Amino acid sequence: MNASLTAVFETRHQPTIEAFRRFVTGELEPLWEEFGESTPEHIPQDVKRHVRRRSAELGFYGAEFPEAVGGRGLPLTAVAVLRHLAGGSGCPLAPLALPGPEGPTPLLAHGTPEQQQRYLAPLVRAEKMRSLGLTEPLAGSDAYHLATRARRSGSDWVLNGHKIFLSNLEVVDFVLVFAATDEHGGPNSTAVFIVDTGTPGLTVRQSFQGMSGELLYELLLNDVRLPADAVLGGPEQAHLAVAHSMLSLPRGRVLTAADCNGLAEYALNLGLEHARRRVAFGRPVGTFQHVQEHLVTTRTELAASKLLTLACTHQADEYKELTSEDAAMAKITATELLKRAVDHALQVLGGRGWMKGHPLEYLYRYARMMPIVGGTTEIQKVIIAHALGLGSLAQGPAPGAPGRRAEEERLLPEVTV
Numbered sequence: 001m002n003a004s005l006t007a008v009f010e011t012r013h014q015p016t017i018e019a020f021r022r023f024v025t026g027e028l029e030p031l032w033e034e035f036g037e038s039t040p041e042h043i044p045q046d047v048k049r050h051v052r053r054r055s056a057e058l059g060f061y062g063a064e065f066p067e068a069v070g071g072r073g074l075p076l077t078a079v080a081v082l083r084h085l086a087g088g089s090g091c092p093l094a095p096l097a098l099p100g101p102e103g104p105t106p107l108l109a110h111g112t113p114e115q116q117q118r119y120l121a122p123l124v125r126a127e128k129m130r131s132l133g134l135t136e137p138l139a140g141s142d143a144y145h146l147a148t149r150a151r152r153s154g155s156d157w158v159l160n161g162h163k164i165f166l167s168n169l170e171v172v173d174f175v176l177v178f179a180a181t182d183e184h185g186g187p188n189s190t191a192v193f194i195v196d197t198g199t200p201g202l203t204v205r206q207s208f209q210g211m212s213g214e215l216l217y218e219l220l221l222n223d224v225r226l227p228a229d230a231v232l233g234g235p236e237q238a239h240l241a242v243a244h245s246m247l248s249l250p251r252g253r254v255l256t257a258a259d260c261n262g263l264a265e266y267a268l269n270l271g272l273e274h275a276r277r278r279v280a281f282g283r284p285v286g287t288f289q290h291v292q293e294h295l296v297t298t299r300t301e302l303a304a305s306k307l308l309t310l311a312c313t314h315q316a317d318e319y320k321e322l323t324s325e326d327a328a329m330a331k332i333t334a335t336e337l338l339k340r341a342v343d344h345a346l347q348v349l350g351g352r353g354w355m356k357g358h359p360l361e362y363l364y365r366y367a368r369m370m371p372i373v374g375g376t377t378e379i380q381k382v383i384i385a386h387a388l389g390l391g392s393l394a395q396g397p398a399p400g401a402p403g404r405r406a407e408e409e410r411l412l413p414e415v416t417v
């Protein structure tokens with residue numbers, strides 16, 4: 001009998017969970033062993049593609065999307081449990097079997113039926129890849145204060161602007177570009193454009209290498225001409241991009257929390273294994289209270305974080321409601337927990353965990369990105385404060401206006417890889 005604290009959320013999804021576990025242990029772990037690598041920094045694109053396609057074939061990749069676009073309509077709780085399992089397995093190929101920033105996004109579910117078939121369905125089948133073009137040199141968290149402009153030209157749109165930190169840009173088929181139009185005021189002036197990567201006027205200028213090896217790219221848009229139907233949701237929905245993003249973000253944040261919980265569990269298990277085996281002063285180090293403290297703290301925080309994450313997904317599945325506040329609490333809890341969990345485990349391993357190539361050394365760097373992507377920890381706190389009635393984000397000056405200095409561009413790292 002499964003009597004874990006989270007059994008109430010997981011039991012009904014057990015067949016899916018077991019099937020995914022078999023895929024990880026039966027196919028992905030042996031494939032990973034062939035590499036003889038210890039960290040996921042150098043996985044070739046063709047291997048990543050193989051993992052995604054095989055996972056889609058088996059009905060895991062993109063399974064949360066509706067059948068109409070090739071998914072299975074899998075409940076969010078089941079998806080969260082699979083993501084936890086993938087991170088917790090310690091097999092670096094397992095998280096790649098579920099959608100990341102290259103894959104299907106709920107944002108595209110707001111597309112027209114034609115856009116969903118042309119762009120979302122091939123993403124769900126893992127036949128195409130996409131990137132997201134939101135961040136700009138002068139607009140990160142302040143994401144709807146964009147300098148990238150879209151103006152109408154007859155029935156077409158013409159885009160000009162500058163995007164940074166795009167994931168996977170070198171291999172994607174299209175980019176979802178956020179741009180300001182002059183058609184509506186405030187947040188309603190932002191629209192999302194689906195831009196095929198071969199479109200004239202696009203230039204990839206440089207790439208940045210993240211701490212844990214991820215390449216992020218800079219995209220220039222110079223008079224990029226797009227047809228009317230390139231706007232997400234069609235021309236009449238152009239002004240709803242921010243509203244659609246707000247609806248999509250909480251689900252993504254809760255799934256990020258599930259990823260982090262899984263990775264934290266993996267770190268905990270590495271720490272536990274070492275604490276039981278390694279002997280110092282004639283005893284396993286795990287018998288020392290100071291060492292126990294590291295592992296007990298993670299164990300406790302992880303139980304709380306997992307429960308919060310699954311309570312959010314349960315809310316979404318059963319009551320069709322997932323508030324931004326709840327998702328923000330789950331994301332903060334899990335992403336900050338992961339940083340601490342890896343640090344604790346690394347300390348338990350001593351010098352071994354700190355050595356280049358050890359899974360914990362890699363995770364220490366990888367974990368650091370999680371409180372930044374998908375809305376920083378501070379932005380999650382702003383959301384929670386807003387829900388508590390403590391005020392909302394004040395709008396600062398727009399790019400180019402006094403107070404937004406061009407010199408801010410110099411904040412960009414000048415690293416080309």
Ligand SMILES: Cc1cc2nc3c(=O)[nH]c(=O)nc-3n(C[C@H](O)[C@H](O)[C@H](O)COP(=O)(O)OP(=O)(O)OC[C@H]3O[C@@H](n4cnc5c(N)ncnc54)[C@H](O)[C@@H]3O)c2cc1C
Nearest residue numbers: 132133134135140141142165166167369372373376378379
């Ligand atoms: C690995 C990785 C992958 C990424 N992939 C993509 C991608 O594919 N596409 C894309 O468009 N972008 C991507 N990004 C960019 C990412 O979305 C931004 O880095 C993130 O939104 C934060 O923006 P910023 O870095 O400009 O920081 P800023 O927004 O400049 O924030 C700087 C600091 O100020 C804080 N802050 C800002 N506003 C407030 C506020 N109102 N209240 C309190 N604190 C505040 C922030 O929390 C942060 O600590 C990626 C980033 C990383 C690290």
